[in-house]
Amino acid sequence: MTESGSTIAAARSVRGIRIVSLQLVQRTGEIEEYRFDQSSFTVLTGPRNSSKTSTLKLIDYCLGDRDGPYSAVGRSIADKYQDVSLTISLNGTHRTIRRSFVRGEYSKVFLDDESDFPVENFSDWIYSQLGWPSLQIPLGRNADTAQQMVALSFRTLLRHIYRKESSWTEFASKEYDYYRVAVVNYFLGLAPNKYERDAREFKLAQAERDLAAAEAVHRDVTDSTNEMIRSVCTQLGLPILVNESGILAAQTELSDHLAELHRRRNEIVGQQMSGESEGDVAATAAGYDPALTQSYQDVSVAVQRAAESIASLRVLVQEHTQSLSLVELDRGRLERLSGAFEVFDELPVRTCPACEQKVDVKREHPDGSCYLCFQPVVADLRKRRVELEQRALDSEKREVEEALARSRYDLEHAIEREQALKSRQAELAGLINDVRSAQLAPFVTALEDIASESAKLIQQRAALPAISQALARQGTAEGVVIAARKEADRAQSAILDDQAFRRIAGERCSKLADRMNEFLRNFQGRGWVGSSVTISQDLTFFVGTRPWNEQLGAEARVLFFLSYSYALLALESDIGQDSFAPSLVILDNPYQHDLAETVVRESLDLIGNLAYRTGGQLITTQSRPAVDLRSPHHEIEMPDEYLFDEL
Template sequence: MTTKIFRIKSVSRFPINDDYDRLELTEGVNVIVGEMNTGKTMWLQMIDFALGDDGGPEEAFAKELAEKYERITLELTIDGEEIVVERRWKEVGAKTKIFVNEEGMSTKQFSEFILGKLNIPLIKVPSGSPYSDRTWPELSWRELYRHMYKQENLWSDLVQKQAEVVRSACILQFLDVARNLYSEAYGLFVAKQKEKAKLEAQKDVFVGVMQDLAVDLVRQPEMTVSVTPDSINASRKRLNDRLAEIEKQRTELLSTLDRNTSVKSKEYSAAKDRLESLYGELGQLEGDRNQNVRRRKELVGYSKTLETELAKFARVKASVAVFADLKVTHCPACDQVVPTSRLGPNLCYVCGQPHVSAAADETAGKNRIEFEEQQVSEELDELKKLIAELEQEAEMLEARITDMRQSIQGQQRVIRDAQALAIRAIPPELSLLDQEIGKINAEQAQLDRVARSLGTREQMSSRITALEEEIAALDAEIKLITPSINYGDLGDLIADRMNDYLNSLNADRLSKWKTGRVSVKLRRDDLDITLDGQRWTAKAGGTAQYIVQLAYHYALFSLTKDGRYNYPGFLIIDFPPHFAQAANLRDSETYLLEPFVKLCALPEMKDAQVIIAGRAFDNLAGANFIRL
């Protein structure tokens, strides 16, 4: 890519009553000079406010200035395009807006506008752990701008009030490697992993509670330790066998009673006939249900095959564009170079036969693939409709089977009642058997509820398995689209540029820098700067810490000359008041800025801009001085 340069041509602030104030700025180094309390920092703070600060003017610069002035105007150029940016805090409804060429924007819209003009991709970066529940915020213009504006009161670290992972993301964005590192696929990958971890935790809790409650509730001899599908089936078999025995005993008792009495009601006979008919209908419904299950299984399997085919078509379409332009460059017989223009544009330059153009051939190939893909896609849609219809039919069959069983139970009660009316006294054995049947039915219902709970566990397991497959696919996709980032080389690049600044300090005079050589370790979520192996904040003290920070900003600013990074060639430095209290004030500030002047003088740095505020910069040749 080509670096887009950001530059401020002028800054104007408009008071309510008096004439407006204006600063004219040029490319290269601009020096705003003045003693303490002459308003140098206020100008820079107002520029900062105009460039997207989402607070109010009272917090941005000062309440007195916010009351005195009603708007501020910046005339910018981005890659040569002139842009006017304004903040109008006295205008009704405009206090939080940023006006770009008279169009009102929110801070978010302004951020997206500036990034778009600078050709910097919009990415989302986790502000903490990528696996936390928080939504990933966008890496905005304001986050990047923190690395371009060194404020007067923020000289205790490289960049104040910025999480380490966001700071590293800004540097990687400047180095043009962040767009793939924090891709949409990576965000989806992390979201799937979070969902999987959450579901696994829910499953563990669910299974633990279910097992503890189920063992105590069911109290079956087959499941004294844990409830499993096999233990449920074993309990069901034992209970069903016992029901069969009881039913046999009841039948024998009732048969004996039937032989001993002549009381037979018409309702009794009709109920028995109806019961036989219901059993027949139940068998038919269960057969239909089994057939439905087999058919659905076949269609689901076939639909997965079609989905696999669609995925293959997508890969084939991607490969068509890659391989369409491959040409034979050497003769397959003698391995000599074959001239491409020896036979004319419509003849194959190897065999001499007519052929279609590569573009037409590629278009035809794509059309064939898209036709086949459409056919498969339409067939898959029809399959999904059939599966949905079968699922609806299955639900209806289950409902009818349930109703049929309830009807059978009702007829059985009618028969038992009729038998009870046919005798004068119910044998005690029959009552005991009926009580045992009721107990077994309750136990079976409890087993059904436990089985459904196990089904929920299986659904969770199936979802976890599906997530694992999706995560594996996303991981493979991320590896394909994400280039191998050599963090070591990137860290060395920043370190070399910082050391270039320190070398420049010592170029024409006795050694000004004696605190050590800079080393940089850059990672996805961290930046570590050391001086001769020690952390820079521990090794450097006082003025040396300021110099390390200037070297850091010099390193980022110098990326502009390479023409292939995202740093937009713009820097503001506001020296702190206590830094300029040394006896050799004028010279101490000047030599620190000479490397920036020399850098801006390079042809590759055309239109790049540095704005510096301080008390005095005598003998700083090549700078544009603005005295307040």
């Protein structure tokens, strides 16, 4: 049975998403097109590997898939086709989305062939076109324990709209529970209020965590600051300073005291310099010698010169030592050369170098001549030259040794002289100190007392900036605590009264559960377990008294998710514009887990009829022809050949 007319009836709702057509352009220029606007229920039929699932994957790819084409739809598609275009209706407005398989354009979405944007922005774009909110949700079931907020993307919603062949036993493959709760809340129209509340609860929890952390830091800073100030003040003899005013008062007092000590010191020194003390100690000191200072300077100059002389002599000794080593090395090489002459003298020539014939070493030849060329043999001049060089090196070695011995002798005497000068220098320094002590004796005690007291005051004053910084850190930590407490108070005051929200949430969860039960009652004893579905306000689905995933086997789970798709299509009529109903359900091969074919066909008829009545859209795939389906539908017979990757 098919729908009359070429499009979905205009009297029914146009809110939400509808698939209008899918167009593929081959790299040869040929175009393939599939129409989905001929009925509210479209069935893709054909044998295995006839591109049914791959067609759904292409629709999914156009709806914001970020994977590359090889991963998303398969290599054979990406290699065969140049691009794919999907025309969709968003709240009745047609828009065409094109995705390219040309390298360099994978990450772009082309809109109506007029503009493009990065695929990462697809969720924001489709939300704005549908008038749906873009929300942040807590990363976890409980907002008060979540550590961060994350975006709820359109791709997450699509996993509940498009049920893949691998997802007939769970809401979505490998989906975290907090995402499932967020998606159902979103479709029911509860998400904006719920996640506004959750965001405020998250903000309150974060503010309370920040306050606790700030208070802990403040306690640590206060304890360490108080201990440091107490310790420093006790050690330096200062009063315990607890605020900036106390520090300023202590700084003023210490500065005044230091100024008074400086005045007293100058007074004592002035008395000594003017000779106002009793007696002329400098003139009567025993052993006083006015030339001591000049003698000390002369000896110091002599010590400096002696040190320079020692340094020069050490350099000279080092150079002579190196010269001696070089002479000995050259002498050794000449000895080895002389030995080589003696070795090779005894080697006879057995081949003529001119004609290369063998020569008898015992052939007759005149005495004192060469047995090869018969010329007179003279003494070997090379050996004589070597001997001359050896004698020259022996003479040079003796000269270097004598110079080295003289240098070492001079160095030893220079060191002894330096030591004697240093002893004399120390002796003169002692005499000078005795004279100075005799001169300053009447004033030393008073000056030492003043210096000691001044040093103590300077140390106390130097500690004040550190104490001030510690108190400043304590004040900063206290300011952070005050700010965190104010933020926590603001977050607490922003928590909404949730009584009205709980009532509305309960009503909408009941409507969703009622629709599922309306569907499931048709299959009592034919794959269904006989218990009703209920949905708690935290969006936990129960079958009877147990959660659905603990109660249902594989066969019943297929019916459970068929009923969930049925209920999603009914959201627009059950809740109206307060929901964010997708009005679209895509089911890839619902013939799963040995569920009877008659049960699956009846299920599809129920969902198809509901789509017809509400103006929604159902797209499904199956290998068998759609002749047995009784609800209004349009059948697309896929080519009986392998076109796409059936992954």
